[in-house]
Amino acid sequence: MAVAAVQRAAELSEDYIYASTFAETADPLGRLNGIYTKVYDMHASMHRSEGRCRGCPFVNIGVELATTTEEIRIGVGRAFARFTKYYQAIADELPAAGDKSDLGASLMANMNGCLVASKIENRPEAILDGQARALRIVGL
Template identity: 25%
Template sequence: MAKTTNEPPVRERLIDSAGALFYAEGIRAISADRIIAAVGTTKATFYRHFPTKDDLVLAYLEVRAELERSGVTAAAAASDPQEALRGVVGVLADTSCQPGFRGCPFINAGAEYADAAHPVRRLVAEQRTWWTTFFRTLAERLGVPSGAAADSAAAQILMLRDGALVAGYLDDPNAIQTQLSKAITAVVTSARADR
């Protein structure tokens, strides 16, 4: 008779445990043995699911990417563009105020993998491209003309987001919502004026 349990599948537990450790202490600082011990599994099981530690890093980042994307997409779903902006800024501010916040997992991973051709860095680049597209669409909804103006606004907003997440880790996370909202509004206002 099959054993029933409420415990998630081992692959999911490996990703969850590794993700918590990677985020708290850094990817390079965590060994496969430490993850195996945290999950309470065997090396054979670990390597059956993830032939290399980098494969596990990619799986962790893919999960984080989906969480980020679904969270901000839902926050931006309001039909009123200003309300959508407030929702997105709120999600970013709330994230940075969470206990144990250690910055953007993609910026952190990018810093640990110097080779731009490495699969981890390519996944980081894909996530940044997603954010740029997301912010371009948001800027256009806020009245920034399509094309170069929206592209420039999106790049600036992405930089503001990056800075806000660093500030959430190093400075006062409670100030992020107000400051980020003001900064994005200034970028959008400037981009609309440059028509």
């Protein structure tokens, strides 16, 4: 049941954050900024209504269960792989020079890190800090 919930949450996140952002603009920088804006807006809204930042549900469940439940570890890994494809597509379309082969994974790791920071700091603005860092990762 938990694996199905992870899969469904990944589908919803992909549709709401990634696919919709890609549909809104073809500009890679606009896509990168759009992803961070949507994630920030969602977490800022939760922070206003609940007084706390929840962080990333995939990181949360993965950190808690990945070492004891192989199916959860695999499911969370698949979710991250889905999202990483969007970041890699952005990186591939940016004019930055050099090897871009792992930029998608670097951008995914950055998003995970800023969501963890937002939860620990109880500060949704940590996501925007991650947005600025993402631009540096891709050389902008």
